[in-house]
Amino acid sequence: MTRPPAPPQRRALEWVDERALAAAPPRMDLRTATAPYAMVSPDLLERRPRRSPFRPGVLVSIGGMLLLVAAYVATTLLWPLHAVPPVITASQISAVSAPLSAPAWPEEGAAAVSVDGIAGTVSSTADPAMMASITKLVTALLVLDQQPLTVGEPGPEYAFTARDRATYREFLSRGESALDVPVGGTLTQYQLLQGMLIGSGGNYAERLARTFWPSDAVFARAARDWLAQHGLSGITVVEPTGIDEGNLAAPAAVLALADRALANPVIAEIVDTESVTLPGAGEVENTNDLLADPAVTGVKTGGLEEYYNLVAAREVVVGETTVRVYATALGQPTDAERDEETARLLETVSAEVAQPAVLPAGTVAGVVTTPWGARAEVVTDEAGAVVLWNGAFAVTEPAFELDAARAAGDSVGRLSFEGPLDRDTVGLRLAGDIEPPSRWWRLTHPLELFGLVD
Incomplete structure (x- = not known):
């Protein structure tokens, strides 16, 4: 039986060149080497092939990183600033x-100035001075507290007899300011207030006061309580006409009283009237000569023997704002000097407020x-x-x-x-x-x- 031909022998390392291997020197074993130096060749199989940096896996990773960087740069450069606003x-x-107000004060008497709505009054002294007929502002306020009126309302009527005419003459004989009365006729409450505040009629003030307070002592207590209730300190009132020298007020208190009086629209209307015709008294001129200035809006005069007072208000327009300024001159030697000093003080304050900050x-x-x-x-x-x-x-x-x-x-x-x-x-x-x-x-x-x- 004939055997089939043997298959060709396969070598594991067909790629190895046998002739090159045969010509190469035998591998040196360091354990058997006798020379101090020996040539050693690494095993051929131990050599690994180099990996290309441009292989697909590397390129994909680098590309992804570049895309991320580009996206970050674009996002941060274009991102709105809503989260970091100025x-x-x-x-x-x-x-x-x-600046502080520094008016020149009168050589005699006392004085003060103020501006409505601005705290603080500038005074020449804090000592009380005799109010004289400025007291009638207190009387008017107390009467209107008891019997209020609105603008245009006459109020109740008061009848007058010959006895009232006699009272009028008694006032004159004592040197007090007084106005005649309509014997057999009447005056309304509003007319009595006009005579008291425009003509400074002491008998008109007394007639109104006696309607509510039977004596000066009772009136004085009512005035004290009313003044305290309304925060008007530094004022002492002992009777309603102002003839008593015990009616006292510091200059600053006089300005506060005037401001309170002008806050009542009925009083404000009356004291801004230059003249009025009243039954019995006829035409009554306002004793406040400063009303000749259209900007002056009151307020009240007062006078005792060689002792003249005036408290006045004036309106000053500064831009679009109307400012009310006050001045009082108390204890002046003549009525002309009280007018001059009060007008000068009003002008000083008006000039000061006319310079806006x-x-x-x-x-x-x-x-x-x-x-x-x-x-x-x-x-x-x-x-x-x-x-x-x-x-x-x-x-x-x-x-x-x-x-x-x-x-x-x-x-x-x-x-x-x-x-x-x-x-x-x-x-x-x-x-x-x-x-x-x-x-x-x-x-x-x-x-x-x-x-x-x-």
Whole structure:
């Protein structure tokens, strides 16, 4: 039986060149080497082929990383700044105040000045002075407290007899101011108030007072209680006409009394009347000669022997604000001097309030800051002005509205500038540009951009 031909022998390493192997020196075994140096060849199988850096797996990873970097850069550079808006911080604005009032006082007597609505009265002295017929302001206030009237309302009628005519003559004989009465006729409460406050009729004041208070002592107690109830200190009243020298008030208290009187519309109307015709008395001229000035609105004269008083009010228009100023001159040697001194004091105060306090344009009201370090000031775009007097000061209050404003000149709100009597409002604007963040800041502050940290 014939055997089939043997298959060709297969070698494991067909790629090996046998001739090269035969020519190669035998492999050196270091364990059997005898020479100090031996050539050692690494095993051919121990050589690993080098991997290309451009193989697909590496290129995909690098490409992915580049895409991520590009996406990060684009996102941070284009991301809106909603999470890091600019912040406005209000600045401390220096207080704006008026200089202290320094009127020249009369050489004799006492005096005081004030401005309605502004705290503080400037007086030559705090010592009480005789009020004389200024006392009738207290009488009128007490009567209207007992029997109120509205403007245009006459009130109850009062009948007069020959006995009232005799009382009138008794007043004159004692040197007191008095007005004749309509014997057999009547006067209304309003007419009696007119005669008492315009013509300074002492008998009219007494007639009204006796309707509610039977004696001077009772009237004095009522006056004391009423004055205390209404916060009018520094005034002493002992009877209703003002003839008694015990009717006293400090100059500042006289101004407070006048202000209270003008707060009553009935009294305010009467004391601003230059003359009136009354039954029995005829035409009655106002004893306050300063009413010849249309700006003067009252208030009351007073006089004892060689002792003349006047308290007056005047309205001054400053811009769009009407300001009422007061002045009183007490204890002047003549009625002409009381008029001159009171008018001079009114003019002094009027001139002082006519100079409004100004907050200059360009006043720094705030500062805009950003997380990336940009900064811009917020300033007033025009001057503001209010009426101040005698150390009074104005308060400022900004209302910021930055919104999308970023350029110099952009409007960013309003500033209220307010004093005791009036207020002004001016605009606020950026004094410089609010620079945007740099690219580097955007790239290095992603957490702030995305609102992940404060």
